[in-house]
Amino acid sequence: MKKSWVAYPYVVWMIMFIVVPLMLIIFYGTFERTPQGIEFTLEHFKRFFEPLYVMVLIRSLYLALICTIVCLLLGYPVSMILASKEYRDKRILIFLMVIPMWMNFLLRTYAWLTLLEKNGIINTFISFLGLPKMELLYNQWAVVLGMVYNFLPFMVLPIYSVLIKIDKSIIEAAEDLGANSRIVFSKIIFPLSLPGVVSGITMVYMPAVTTFVISRLLGGGQFLLIGNLIEELFLKSGEWGFGSALSIIMMILILFSMAIMSKYEKENEGGGLL
Amino acid sequence: MSYEIINLVDISKTFDDTLVLDNINLYIRRNEFLTLLGPSGCGKTTTLRIIGGFEEPTSGKVLFEGKDITHVPPYKRKVNTVFQRYALFPHMNVEENVAFGLNIKKLSRNVIKEKVKNMLSLVNLGGFEKRPVDSLSGGQQQRVAIARALVNEPEVLLLDEPLGALDLKLRKGMQIELKNIQQKLGITFVYVTHDQEEALTMSDTIVVMNEGHIQQIGTPIDIYNEPKNAFVADFIGESNIVDGIMIEDYVVDFGGYTFRCLDSGFGEKEKVDVVVRPEDIKLVPPDQGMLKGRVLSVIFKGVHYEMMIESNGIIWKVHSTLMEPVDTIVGINIFPDDIHIMKKVKVS
Numbered sequence: 001m002k003k004s005w006v007a008y009p010y011v012v013w014m015i016m017f018i019v020v021p022l023m024l025i026i027f028y029g030t031f032e033r034t035p036q037g038i039e040f041t042l043e044h045f046k047r048f049f050e051p052l053y054v055m056v057l058i059r060s061l062y063l064a065l066i067c068t069i070v071c072l073l074l075g076y077p078v079s080m081i082l083a084s085k086e087y088r089d090k091r092i093l094i095f096l097m098v099i100p101m102w103m104n105f106l107l108r109t110y111a112w113l114t115l116l117e118k119n120g121i122i123n124t125f126i127s128f129l130g131l132p133k134m135e136l137l138y139n140q141w142a143v144v145l146g147m148v149y150n151f152l153p154f155m156v157l158p159i160y161s162v163l164i165k166i167d168k169s170i171i172e173a174a175e176d177l178g179a180n181s182r183i184v185f186s187k188i189i190f191p192l193s194l195p196g197v198v199s200g201i202t203m204v205y206m207p208a209v210t211t212f213v214i215s216r217l218l219g220g221g222q223f224l225l226i227g228n229l230i231e232e233l234f235l236k237s238g239e240w241g242f243g244s245a246l247s248i249i250m251m252i253l254i255l256f257s258m259a260i261m262s263k264y265e266k267e268n269e270g271g272g273l274l
Numbered sequence: 275m276s277y278e279i280i281n282l283v284d285i286s287k288t289f290d291d292t293l294v295l296d297n298i299n300l301y302i303r304r305n306e307f308l309t310l311l312g313p314s315g316c317g318k319t320t321t322l323r324i325i326g327g328f329e330e331p332t333s334g335k336v337l338f339e340g341k342d343i344t345h346v347p348p349y350k351r352k353v354n355t356v357f358q359r360y361a362l363f364p365h366m367n368v369e370e371n372v373a374f375g376l377n378i379k380k381l382s383r384n385v386i387k388e389k390v391k392n393m394l395s396l397v398n399l400g401g402f403e404k405r406p407v408d409s410l411s412g413g414q415q416q417r418v419a420i421a422r423a424l425v426n427e428p429e430v431l432l433l434d435e436p437l438g439a440l441d442l443k444l445r446k447g448m449q450i451e452l453k454n455i456q457q458k459l460g461i462t463f464v465y466v467t468h469d470q471e472e473a474l475t476m477s478d479t480i481v482v483m484n485e486g487h488i489q490q491i492g493t494p495i496d497i498y499n500e501p502k503n504a505f506v507a508d509f510i511g512e513s514n515i516v517d518g519i520m521i522e523d524y525v526v527d528f529g530g531y532t533f534r535c536l537d538s539g540f541g542e543k544e545k546v547d548v549v550v551r552p553e554d555i556k557l558v559p560p561d562q563g564m565l566k567g568r569v570l571s572v573i574f575k576g577v578h579y580e581m582m583i584e585s586n587g588i589i590w591k592v593h594s595t596l597m598e599p600v601d602t603i604v605g606i607n608i609f610p611d612d613i614h615i616m617k618k619v620k621v622s
Contacts, residue, residue: 167359170362175348178375192364
């Protein structure tokens with residue numbers, strides 16, 4: 001291509017905001033300032049393997065996993081309803097799904113605080129019914145709830161966009177060959193929607209693993225996730241070296257799972273990625 | 275075993291207040307090749323979908339071997355369908371596609387394998403078992419779709435313009451292949467097409483439809499030679515359709531000449547449609563013709579020439595193997611056998 005110069009601004013952008021910061025993170029993670037000067041070290045990576053930090057990672061992966069499963073269980077039926085004949089032309093429902101995403105992420109999450117607080121709306125309602133107030137905030141379920149609420153659209157939209165593209169006559173062909181609705185779903189609709197499911201899982205799991213805002217607000221700082229840990233290392237304790245090492249570990253984990261996902265997606269004839 | 279396998283009784287269907295089928299009555303005989311023929315939007319596909327169970331009629335009944343199946347879902351019907359765009363399952367290979375119906379019936383694995391193999395060789399796709407369906411050509415996909423439907427040994431096979439997406443040569447080949455398969459297996463075929471030639475080639479019975487009504491039911495020869503009204507005459511083959519007046523029985527006036535014909539039973543001076551096939555018009559020297567005309571245009575069509583000949587303000591389409599140059603004055607003869615008189619129908 002002769003016109004490759006049009007890509008130069010983009011290349012510059014990439015170098016400035018992606019390559020350089022990455023190099024910096026790798027540098028901070030693997031070098032250390034000592035009295036003798038700057039030295040190569042793997043100390044930060046070793047430190048990660050202390051049980052305390054491994055636990056934080058496992059907890060992050062675990063909560064993200066639960067969030068993804070809940071999103072899938074809630075999101076798939078929603079996508080099917082949205083893609084069904086009755087709602088196909090009614091964009092309003094999709095619109096309602098997407099509208100909350102236009103609001104600020106923090107605001108959305110703060111809204112849950114008002115709902116779940118000790119004297120919040122839900123507890124007021126419960127005590128109105130004469131039941132004892134419940135501790136709804138500052139536990140891991142509040143964190144999972146916040147994640148599901150925030151990330152559900154990322155599960156629904158890719159699945160929906162794959163479902164809506166399934167040729168109606170394929171479903172009719174299956175019915176014609178003797179398949180009842182259960183078999184149509186398990187043999188036709190679900191297998192054909194797998195690319196959407198895979199990208200939905202990717203799009204929910206990745207941000208869920210690394211979130212730190214939701215866990216700070218709804219978990220009240222009692223549930224340290226890997227995102228919070230990195231944030232604190234950089235902003236509070238100023239341990240940039242260890243923070244960078246953790247970031248690198250996270251990045252490798254994410255790249256690794258993305259690679260598995262995309263391989264799986266290709267086997268299923270891909271497509272459908274939003 | 276009844277003679278009639280499917281009966282449509284007083285079937286009407288409306289979509290959003292549009293009447294698509296208006297009181298259709300039709301019976302389909304066992305083992306016949308029946309074609310629903312008509313222009314697009316005439317209701318032929320809707321009729322097929324009602325038989326297949328994909329649409330429920332707004333009113334009326336569908337009987338299968340005498341039993342009412344109007345509200346039976348498609349997966350419980352003993353009919354299978356070949357869809358317009360094949361509708362193969364894209365995530366399965368050829369073998370899995372064809373075996374789909376048999377797997378649902380939970381036949382043993384060996385039986386399934388055997389049946390699939392036989393069916394694939396019947397449609398000339400032996401050895402294609404493991405191929406993914408999207409690697410096949412249109413004609414091959416078509417044959418997979420036919421095999422997938424036929425392997426279930428349906429009593430009736432419904433085909434919705436199955437050759438529509440194929441090129442002309444492939445179509446001709448598949449038409450003969452389909453007819454052979456139908457005769458070999460002795461299954462009732464209900465075939466939907468807008469291609470009159472296809473219908474004439476393959477069918478035992480043709481049902482001509484237009485605007486939700488059945489226009490005529492008959493054998494291909496009947497439909498071609500004795501079209502019931504101007505629509506059928508125009509749709510099947512090519513025709514000259516002109517206004518005429520019945521003078522009395524066996525005498526009709528049209529185009530500025532009084533012809534003898536074979537039709538009777540019309541009212542005196544009744545206005546009628548007169549249909550004459552282009553190949554039935556004989557060109558003779560001017561002084562020997564019943565009508566005189568001037569050649570307006572000549573088109574070479576391969577086997578014959580198509581000439582437009584103007585006479586007394588009417589333009590006749592004439593097919594002849596002999597060419598008359600443009601502007602020649604010719605005589606036109608039409609013999610009683612070739613004049614088809616039809617009652618005027620209100621065509622909207």
